[in-house]
Structure formats: structure tokens, C-alpha cells
Amino acid sequence: MGFNYPRAAITVDCVVFGFDEGELKVLLIQRGIAPFKGKWALPGGFVRTDETIDQAAGRELLEETGLTNVFLEQLYTFGAVDRDPRERVVSVAYYALVKLCEHPATGASDAAWFPVAKPPTLAFDHAEILKTGLSRLRGKVRYEPIGFELLPEKFTLSQLQHLYESVLQTTLDKRNFRKRILSMELLVSLEGELCSGAHRPAQLFRFDAEKYAALKEAGFNFEL
Amino acid sequence: MGFNYPRAAITVDCVVFGFDEGELKVLLIQRGIAPFKGKWALPGGFVRTDETIDQAAGRELLEETGLTNVFLEQLYTFGAVDRDPRERVVSVAYYALVKLCEHPATGASDAAWFPVAKPPTLAFDHAEILKTGLSRLRGKVRYEPIGFELLPEKFTLSQLQHLYESVLQTTLDKRNFRKRILSMELLVSLEGELCSGAHRPAQLFRFDAEKYAALKEAGFNFEL
């Protein structure tokens, strides 16, 4: 049964997060065609029959934003009957985490970064998808070291703290934060490499992904 | 674009968990038709164009197992190209938690409960879906009070502890477990109602869902 029924189309949509100027941002595309022409929307498009859904998400991300080789994970599937005014479309949403500093150009001229706190009016049910993505990011950042996906390879402890404060919408004690994050021994201090500015230079660190993988295998749990 | 492409079919599949005889179980259906005729599979079927995916999951669960009014939540969407040998089928998987004691009959005669630890060979990629569901359940049971969905309305603290031990694959200290679970004040002691047997009778409790909803609203987090 089922093979002769009219079929829904399947799309992917990507909630692309970036962190810049101490603020969490989302990458949106301005639609050039109806419906919702001129409105901002999540990058995405139709899934082809010869590619997996994961592949479709990666492909659309590359085509629409120029981004590749970024953290990309399935988020949730949205299947309300009327979510697309044209016809039945089921969308498998993904979320991506981008090292914004290393991908400064968004590629497409119709793409722009918006603060997640005050996005423009979005097409389709993309506001709901964004909200779901944000909620997932907030939940996951506390027990998986995915925050590093939003920072450059080399970062300072202050940058990391500000990232967490921004994502979790809270403030953290500097000494306690440094104590906890360093006690996990997942950060490698890049001796001699400093970050300068109109103030005392800061020590740069990088996240040791291999060490984390090994520890995780052995039962270690990252937490906050 | 996209509207004239050949389209994948969309199905739902449900990982239905139950708890019985101190063991976590999953409800499977023996397939009566090809492909995988005679093999065991997760209950599921095609999504109709006039229903949401959530509705499809609930409907298929009712049609194939007779279960209704149970905890049902989206799990993950599986979209490998060759996961169905007939043609391209994308499946949105759900997981359900059933109070097995209160739904003793499975309805359909081709349905049966299997221990999640040693399921039979499954059709399609259902082994992977089951694995994903189990992993989700293990993760979620620790920070959301969903374990109660697997127990009768009235239960003893020992039953609850055995449920957690079974799901989390660990052993828990009786006194510490009771101390923690009671300290949350989410269990209502049903005075005078006892559970008898060939031993000292046990106090029955029920989970106070309204109180949990209120506390959660105020920022409370259930944990273990």
C-alpha cells in the first residue's frame, strides 16, 4: 500500500549558527521567488532521489551559502500539512555551527547574518524551526563540547566564556569558569601564542578533539 | 524547482518501549508481505497527504498495535537511499512509551514484545532505528521524568528503581535513590494503598504531573 498515493515533497532546511561580536547569529537567505518573495528564510532545498538526506543538507548549504566542512547535524522533521502554501512539503531540518571568523564571506549576496535574538520575519514555519534549533543548541552545548565549533581554532578563555554566556543567556564567574574548563584538560595551551589588543595579551588555546574522543570512549562526560 | 522530480515516499516507524518482568521490551510486528516477509519490523506505514507526521505516527500505532493515548515523540529521520529495496523511502521514526501492565493485549496477533537486549533480526534498517531509540531513551530518562510512562499509574519505589536500573544498565543504591527521588517532591504517597506479595507490603506512589509542569515552568530541572 501507499505506493500510488500522491506524495509529499521532501526538503532540507539548515539553521546555521555563527558567533561574532559577542553575539549568537543565524544565517538567512532572502527569497528571490514566490512564495514569500523578499522574505528571509533558512537556506535549504529539495532532497534528490539519489542522495541521502544528510548529503542533501550539506549540498544545499554549500550551494546557497558557500559553506562546507562545518558541523552539521539533524535537528527535527517538520510535517504540518499546510506549512508550504503550494503543496505538501515535509522538511527535515538540520543545524550547523560555523566558525564565523574563518568563513567571513557568506558567498551569496542574498545571504546575511542576523542576531538570533531579533531575527526578521521568516518565511514558511522557519521561525519555529529556528526556535527549535536554538533550543537544541542551548541543550547540547552543556553536555557536548560543540561550542568550539563556533570559535576559531585558536581562541582565548574569555572568548569561550563569552560564547557560553551568549548561548546560555547567563553570566558566568570568570575564575570558576576557567577552573572547570581547564580541569577537564581538553584545552591545549598554545605556548608563546598570544592575542594582543589595547590591553594585556591573552593566552591562546585550542580544543583537543582527539583527546576528547578517547576520554568519551572511556566513559568521560563533558559538562558545562 | 523540485516539483517535477520523482519523489520519495514518506513513512513513519515507531519504536514502542514497554517495561515488564524487570526488563525493557520493544514491540515488533511480523511482516506478512514482501519485502522481508516473515521478518520482524517496527510498526509503521505511509504518511498520508492530509495528516501531519505526528498524526500518521499515532494512527499507525493504533492500527497496527491497538495502542492509543501513549507517550509518542519524534526520534530521528532516516533517509539512506537504499534503506527500502523497492524504492526511495524516507522514514520519520518515533518512539513510544507504554504502560505495559495497562495494555496487556497487543491487539494484533502478529505483534509481540521482545527484550531490547536481544531482539530478533529486523527488517530494513530497523535495527539501527531501534538502537537510536534506545540511545535516546537512555539519554532522556535522566533529565526528564519520562520513566513514569513505562510504569502503572500506581507504582512502588522499588519498581521505579528497577526501571531506572534496567534502562540505564546500572545498579543504584536503594537509600540514595529513594532520598533523591523523594526530595524532588514529585511523587505522591498513596496513603493506605499498599502492594502486597510474599513479603512486606510496599507503599504505592503516583507521579504528580501537574506539579512537575508547574515546577518546570519555574525553572526546575528533573535529574536522574
Add this chain to the structure above:
DNA sequence: TGTATTGGTGTCTTATTGACACCAACCAAT
């Protein structure tokens, strides 16, 4: 030279976690 800005550090108090052992109440068998 001094002022503004961010970087970096340790202690102490309090709260949480985790280890641990015994008696109680019932049923069943003798």
C-alpha cells in the same frame, strides 16, 4: 606618566554526592 581595559590567579564556605547495615512486615512451609 597615567589611565583605561582586559587577563590571570586562590581560598574558604556550603551543598551535594556516595558509601554503608540493620530491622520490619508479610507469606509459606514445617
Add this chain to the structure above:
DNA sequence: ATTGGTTGGTGTCAATAAGACACCAATACA
């Protein structure tokens, strides 16, 4: 009636983790 088997129910203490808290250092720029 007594005994043995089985599960129910309870509190303390030690170790660990969490959280509050303030000052000096290094640089750029005026």
C-alpha cells in the same frame, strides 16, 4: 506456633564539588 525467605524501609558521615569573592598584571593610547 515457630522459623526462614523475601522485599520494604530508614540515617549518618566522609569526601567531593560548587559557588562566592578581590586584587594585581600587562598592554595601548592619550
